[in-house]
Amino acid sequence: MFSKFFEWYEKRHDYARDWLTKNDGEVVGCFCSYAPEELIYAAGHLPVRMLGSHEPQDVTEPHIFGMYCPFCRDVLAQGLKGRFNYMKGIMLAQSCLHLRQSFTSWRNHVPVDYAYYLYMPNKVQTDHARSYLAGELAKFRRSLEEWTGREITDEALREAAEVYNESRRLAHEVYDLRKGPNPALTGLEAMVMVASSFMVDKKEHNAELKRILPELKERRLDRETGARLMIVGSEDDDTEFIRMVESVGATVVTDDHCTGSRYFWNSVEFTNGDILSDIANRYVDRPTCPTKDFETRSRFPHILQLAKDFNVDGVLLIQQKFCDPHECDMPPLKEYLNENGFPTLFLEFDVTVPLGPMRIRVEAFLEMVGEEELF
Numbered sequence: 364m365f366s367k368f369f370e371w372y373e374k375r376h377d378y379a380r381d382w383l384t385k386n387d388g389e390v391v392g393c394f395c396s397y398a399p400e401e402l403i404y405a406a407g408h409l410p411v412r413m414l415g416s417h418e419p420q421d422v423t424e425p426h427i428f429g430m431y432c433p434f435c436r437d438v439l440a441q442g443l444k445g446r447f448n449y450m451k452g453i454m455l456a457q458s459c460l461h462l463r464q465s466f467t468s469w470r471n472h473v474p475v476d477y478a479y480y481l482y483m484p485n486k487v488q489t490d491h492a493r494s495y496l497a498g499e500l501a502k503f504r505r506s507l508e509e510w511t512g513r514e515i516t517d518e519a520l521r522e523a524a525e526v527y528n529e530s531r532r533l534a535h536e537v538y539d540l541r542k543g544p545n546p547a548l549t550g551l552e553a554m555v556m557v558a559s560s561f562m563v564d565k566k567e568h569n570a571e572l573k574r575i576l577p578e579l580k581e582r583r584l585d586r587e588t589g590a591r592l593m594i595v596g597s598e599d600d601d602t603e604f605i606r607m608v609e610s611v612g613a614t615v616v617t618d619d620h621c622t623g624s625r626y627f628w629n630s631v632e633f634t635n636g637d638i639l640s641d642i643a644n645r646y647v648d649r650p651t652c653p654t655k656d657f658e659t660r661s662r663f664p665h666i667l668q669l670a671k672d673f674n675v676d677g678v679l680l681i682q683q684k685f686c687d688p689h690e691c692d693m694p695p696l697k698e699y700l701n702e703n704g705f706p707t708l709f710l711e712f713d714v715t716v717p718l719g720p721m722r723i724r725v726e727a728f729l730e731m732v733g734e735e736e737l738f
């Protein structure tokens with residue numbers, strides 16, 4: 364049922380090249396889930412987020428510190444190796460310093476026609492964030508218009524936001540089917556469904572979701588659910604890891620990370636006012652990355668509510684090695700979840716993860732979850 368999503372995910376470069384032959388636009392690489400893709404889409408381009416290849420590499424050492432997160436290095440490595448040589452534009456909405464270095468090195472060392480750095484405020488909790496970001500989006504809009512010489516109308520922005528909102532609503536519908544005692548899909552399928560939405564024209568992705576949803580609602584998986592787990596943390600599209608977890612007596616039923624629910628959780632709320640302000644509000648109000656979660660820690664109650672809504676038995680706290688934002692968040696988050704009755708297992712990710720040792724740790728965790736003990 365999810366074969367199209369797996370195909371898109373696995374053949375992402377084929378999809379993008381094919382898209383270019385059929386459309387009068389460019390592929391624009393986005394470095395973070397804070398990228399306001401609606402603007403790129405409204406300009407007639409295909410926004411694509413660069414995700415991990417999960418292959419060991421040795422090309423980033425001259426460009427980026429070895430103690431920057433493996434995800435940023437993996438992304439940059441693919442650029443340096445020419446995997447995205449069809450991509451004419453890149454953009455970063457500021458999130459963390461690690462990813463910013465990937466963007467800067469890509470801009471300097473990988474041939475692209477267009478590179479845009481968007482000053483996405485980190486302090487989203489200030490009163491000024493909304494108007495500030497709306498102003499930055501206006502600059503980004505002008506920059507895109509200058510690049511291709513095409514006007515981006517308010518109407519095109521509204522249409523793009525509607526397409527993106529539909530994608531978000533459909534993803535919610537799919538996630539809702541994981542709340543009951545027998546989830547209609549595995550965590551692996553959900554991961555690939557969301558990850559592929561970063562790579563495919565949202566209209567096409569929406570059409571496929573609408574096609575499978577009626578059947579998905581009736582689906583009964585031929586497997587035991589086992590322990591119901593949640594994944595929380597840094598970027599995670601490691602399909603081998605989740606496949607392993609779901610092979611040892613568990614099902615991942617929800618998540619909070621930037622390649623999962625954080626990407627689609629909230630929508631653009633339309634007012635009759637300025638469409639750029641509506642889009643800016645969406646990015647200010649979305650479930651935050653730890654880089655932007657201060658002074659109030661808004662992430663924690665949101666994560667707790669997800670754990671309750673999806674009836675989670677335990678939480679896997681996933682951190683990309685050296686990811687400072689998540690590393691600072693993990694100890695208080697672990698304490699918070701434990702105090703609220705959710706056992707946690709902390710795991711550190713690299714470009715590839717040692718599945719054998721991790722399997723042993725996950726199995727031990729599942730035994731403890733089964734005994735309803737807390738760490």
Ligand code: SF4
Pocket residue numbers: 432433434435459460461462597598652683685686687688689
């Ligand atoms: S995993 Fe952490 S360090 Fe890496 S890009 Fe994401 S927030 Fe930045």
